[in-house]
Amino acid sequence: MAKKIMKTLATKVNAEEEKRLILLTLNDYLQGRPVIDIERLRGAFHPDAYIRTIIEGKLVQWTLSQYLDLVAKATIQECQPELLSYTWDGNTGAAHVQLTFATFRFIDRFNLVKLDGKWQIMDKISYQEEL
Template identity: 85%
Template sequence: METLANKIGIEEEKQLILLTLNNYLQGRPVLDIERLRAAFHPDAYIRTIIEGKLVQWTLPQYLDLVAQATLQECQPELLSYTWDGDTGSAHVQLSFATFRFIDRFNLIKLDGKWLIMDKVSYRQELS
């Protein structure tokens, strides 16, 4: 039976997860490195496939790349998220004029805060 306390706990958890996801979704389009850093665990890895090969970056390497990116119009969107206990996942996309990034995150909760532990990204060219 779902009690009021359970409902409050679920809503609180959703808000904590959304805080982390919004740090990414709102920080990435404007190249806000500190907001992005707040979304990720310091030991996070970012992975993608480029020309058929796996490429991966540590969080500092990824943030350096983002800091050098050209500011572009971007539409961020949270597609879905879920969690069980202290682990979760999310599916987001960032749509630019000619391409979009489709990202999948593994999330962990440490010390009451949700963080992105891993990001797997796919770049889709738009016609």
């Protein structure tokens, strides 16, 4: 007979704290990107993060610095940010978000890592959908 593992209050408290910490990072992205807050975005990503997308059938990737330079040149537009889902196991996680603008939407998937008590986006893969 398999043992049934009961979640303790300490486990539930730890899960709630992890959720809070992950959401801090994801909100830095979701709130920082629409208003082009480069420092808030920088704080959401690990310094060695890569950002990838497909443009005209080809894989394109940027370092975090290159990506932030591109974002800094973007025009601020009305945007609806949305967290679609997130999950984690230990010190790794994943998230699925979207940013909907007037004529297009970015659908992003993130790999997350927790280092020194802080969750960071390690990789971003993005799809742009025309509306």
